[in-house]
Amino acid sequence: MTVHQAEAVVLRTWPVHEADLIVSLFTRDQGKIKGIAKSASKSRRRFGGALEPMTHVLANYAEKPRQELVRLDSFEIVSSPLSGSVNYTRASALAFYAEVLEEILPDHDPHDAVFRLLLAVLDHTTMDSIWMPVTYFSLWMTRLMGWMPDVLHCTAGGEAFAGRPAYWHAHADGLVCIDHKRPASSTLSPDSLALALRIFRQPITAFTGEAWPRSRAADLRRFAIQGLERHLERRLTTAVALAKLGG
DSSP: OEEEEEEEEEEEEEEETTTEEEEEEEETTTEEEEEEETTTTTOTTTTTTTTSTTOEEEEEEEEOTTOSSEEEEEEEEEEOGGGSOOOHHHHHHHHHHHHHHHHHSOBTOOOHHHHHHHHHHHHHOBTTBOHHHHHHHHHHHHHHTTOOOOSSBOTTTOOBOTTSOEEEOTTSOSOBOGGGOOTTOEEEOHHHHHHHHHHHHSOGGGGTTSOOOTTTTHHHHHHHHHHHHHHHTSOOHHHHHHHHTTO
16 A cells, blocks of 8 residues: 555545545646545544635545555645635636546646646636636646647648638637638637737736636637537536636
8 A cells, every 4th residue: 555645636526325425636746536535524624625626735645556546534725715705607617627627637647737727727716807717727728638729820721810810610620711711610819819829928927917807718718618628529517607607
């Protein structure tokens, strides 16, 4: 048996047996793992409020060879989403991060860049500000997974967009110019293309002083989220909730 202490973020939990929980964790060192927290529903001492999704923790757990689930012993909270006010809008954004990571990341595959991205967007997701971090997260997740096309040139003909709109289709990869767009394509505005380039070049802190109503970069969010969904081959439940909020 190997004992670990790992920095991690709780993704989701499932009840099992009478008071046990299965917990999905995104750890910095070992990637996504799943473990069983015995009597977690009854033990405030070992877990307390640390099992809420998107809680940043130090997780103490033990791993046995050839066992799929680790044994979760205790969590120490580093930061909790419950330390700030939570409304439906903020809860929807937090649930979106959790679902994307749960569905996309393979088990036991460390991804430090994704871990750092998650901590950065969690720090900036508040009741009054979700659209900037959701946009930043969606775009970077698409890129880090290798699914983001060139945002400067048409993937069909190679022409530079150069201040002109780009077009994308829900069932195809890539951005194209007006000469190569398919029927029922969506438009990505020149402002959103320029914003995508900024997001790839600047840290999230560069955007904190900017006004970000839900209408800003809505086309860019849809483009990034549909790229994630296309490769997952299913609709993200939390993306539907964000769309109902106007995002």
